[in-house]
Amino acid sequence: MADADPAQTGLTQAVTRFPAAAAALLRLAGKDPRFREICEEYGLAQQSLARFEARPDAAQRPEIGDYRVLIAEIEDEIGRFLKAAGQSR
Template identity: 45%
Template sequence: MPDAVRRAIERFPESAEAIANLAGESEAFRSICEDYDLGLATLRRFESQLGDNRQRIAEYRTLLLELEREIERALATAGRPIDP
């Protein structure tokens, strides 16, 4: 399983099976997972750096929330909504 898909599963562990299945079926969904993984890595890098990165950190947190919603929408559209 690609690391990017693992990151999505780490965020939504209750939907691990649905995420893994959809990632296996949909290149578009895998691309969303890859974007999420890259955004998360970038956020962590900014958070670990010295200096004033508050604006970039805020931007990446917003981006990650948007990607999380996109993951949720993709799962719902595929008939696999996030389990509560």
């Protein structure tokens, strides 16, 4: 079975994270290739975090903290796109 498209997964997760901005997120994804790349990065980071958190040695994995920081940074970047589009988070 093929993995889900990370860009679509990331967009879905962004809509879940910023539900009030769902329409703006969908518009951005439809017209801005850079925003789609950010969605892909977000989806990949979320997938990687989930894999590390599912490991039996998760408590000892420094990658979990790294991915949480990366996800927060990507969420900030999504927020900047929303602000530039005139949409509050």
